[in-house]
Amino acid sequence: MKKIAVLTSGGDAPGMNAAIRAVVRTALDKNFNILGIERGYRGLMNGEVVPMERESVADIIQRGGTILKTARSEEFKTDKGKKIAVGILEKFQVDGLIVIGGDGSFKGAQELSKLGIATIGIPGTIDNDLAYTDFTIGFDTATNTVLDAINKLRDTSTAHQRVSIVEVMGRNCGDIALYAGLAGGAENIIIPEKGYEEEELCKNVLEAKLNGKVHNLIVLAEGIGGGEALAKKIQYVTGIEARATKLGHIQRGGSPTCRDRILASRFGYRAVELLEEGKTSRVIGIKEEKIIDLNIDEALNTPRKFDEKLYEIAEALA
Ligand code: ATP
Secondary structure: OOEEEEEEOOOOOOOHHHHHHHHHHHHHHOOOEEEEEOOHHHHHHOOOEEEOOOHHHOOOOOOOOOOOOOOOOOHHHOHHHHHHHHHHHHHOOOOEEEEEEOHHHHHHHHHHHHOOOEEEEEEEOOOOOOOOOOOOEOHHHHHHHHHHHHHHHHHHHHHHOOEEEEEEOOOOOOHHHHHHHHHOOOOEEEOOOOOOOHHHHHHHHHHHHHOOOOOEEEEEEHHHOOHHHHHHHHHHHHOOOEEEEEOHHHHHOOOOOHHHHHHHHHHHHHHHHHHHOOOOOEEEEEEOOEEEEEEHHHHHOOOOOOOHHHHHHHHHHO
């Protein structure tokens, strides 16, 4: 292993920069050449390759986004696209590629490994929707961003004695809603894994009001419906004023938390070690605080286990 390359792909997540920094500095520490590929697989096909030095990653550990930029590319999925990508990697004499992204990006890495490129994946996505790992880079920061919003909305909804719905990211995975909802003391957490009954929810809101609750915070994962429509329904059924706030892309930005920076540093370091050991088609994760790695297919086929206990706790404490 002499020369490795790193790219970020799919949705950006806070902590991706810390992971790039870890990959670059570990590689240099081990006397490898290290290249950065800009704009994910799209940039790879275009030959957007830049040399990376220690200074290239100076002053980025605290920054959200990704200095390598990110993109999605349908063309890369085609045989022609993958062939072009392999051609570029061969031209630059890249021995190993580290891909920071979500499940789609990992599928891309798996395809490249089938074409002879050694690949390692680092999970970077705010949704925490990769079942094989307990946490992904960016999830902790996004959850803290949501928590901050919940705290602020609680102030104003208490002042007006309103119902406040916070709509957060999470199409198939309700982890952001569950963690931020529990930490923020939300009265109701609505996530795709559990579903909900509108009538039952309205009944709960009304009962809570009658029992003296001065506010009612509902955290809603986007995958299960829109906040605006739910607010209208609650207001119509209960007669209590209800407002929805959609946090949107705010959840993707911001300075990564200490936890995300450390996770990114550990993942980045391990990714280079795996290439050094001659491994390929592996993804890195964390299980019970230990860094793990497994085959990409195995990782992507791991069935998701929902944290029932955490949900039970959130319900009991609401
Ligand atoms: P996020 O979870 O944040 O959305 P992601 O990595 O899952 O991140 P995707 O848009 O699904 O994001 O994938 C990123 C890119 O990976 C795609 O634009 C495409 O270029 C590549 N990719 C996805 N699926 C495949 C596949 N089956 N084969 C080859 N490449 C793929």
